[in-house]
Amino acid sequence: AAGVIQSPRHLIKEKRETATLKCYPIPRHDTVYWYQQGPGQDPQFLISFYEKMQSDKGSIPDRFSAQQFSDYHSELNMSSLELGDSALYFCASSLRTSLSDTQYFGPGTRLTVL
Amino acid sequence: EDKVVQSPLSLVVHEGDTVTLNCSYEVTNFRSLLWYKQEKKAPTFLFMLTSSGIEKKSGRLSSILDKKELFSILNITATQTGDSAVYLCAFPSNRDDKIIFGKGTRLHILP
Numbered sequence: 001a002a003g004v005i006q007s008p009r010h011l012i013k014e015k016r017e018t019a020t021l022k023c024y025p026i027p028r029h030d031t032v033y034w035y036q037q038g039p040g041q042d043p044q045f046l047i048s049f050y051e052k053m054q055s056d057k058g059s060i061p062d063r064f065s066a067q068q069f070s071d072y073h074s075e076l077n078m079s080s081l082e083l084g085d086s087a088l089y090f091c092a093s094s095l096r097t098s099l100s101d102t103q104y105f106g107p108g109t110r111l112t113v114l
Numbered sequence: 115e116d117k118v119v120q121s122p123l124s125l126v127v128h129e130g131d132t133v134t135l136n137c138s139y140e141v142t143n144f145r146s147l148l149w150y151k152q153e154k155k156a157p158t159f160l161f162m163l164t165s166s167g168i169e170k171k172s173g174r175l176s177s178i179l180d181k182k183e184l185f186s187i188l189n190i191t192a193t194q195t196g197d198s199a200v201y202l203c204a205f206p207s208n209r210d211d212k213i214i215f216g217k218g219t220r221l222h223i224l225p
Contacts, residue, residue, distance in 0.1 A: 056212065104159055
């Protein structure tokens with residue numbers, strides 16, 4: 001079965017650079033979520049989109065923005081990168097209309113900021 | 115404030131042993147409890163529990179929910195080295211879209 005796809009899988013950037021992470025949800029899923037997981041931490045919710053509209057916002061820094069496109073893929077744009085942005089970034093997807101709470105996670109993008 | 119507490123934080127056993135991981139929760143307007151397995155990458159969905167007393171089973175893994183006592187357990191029988199991972203208990207937030215994770219139980223299986 002198709003899973004959530006994220007790209008790139010690894011990314012190394014320098015401070016003050018920008019980065020764009022991409023997420024392709026499971027086919028027919030209508031909701032996308034972004035999480036950030038620091039070393040030894042549990043995943044922290046950043047932002048979510050339902051049917052291409054922002055649905056909820058968590059602890060996403062103002063330097064980050066995200067959107068969901070007409071094909072339901074989502075991009076997380078990160079600017080003025082800081083060392084503390086180094087983390088695993090997970091995208092998850094779900095089908096909200098299925099009334100299931102289960103979010104299925106992608107493999108993650110490991111971002112390293114030097 | 116909604117919260118989930120997992121125990122133990124860390125567990126080391128020999129291959130073939132059976133382990134029980136615990137998750138207790140305090141959630142307003144409880145909808146469901148989720149178990150995920152996280153190795154070095156993304157959390158992998160294991161179970162979603164909504165009803166008390168009904169065991170969910172997948173191979174050597176099983177889980178059950180007690181809504182009266184507000185806890186869930188995840189059992190793994192005949193453990194294998196591939197079971198080594200962090201097991202996360204979680205629930206969907208009532209206020210927004212996020213999943214709230216516990217701190218996890220780090221399970222290490224010795225060959």
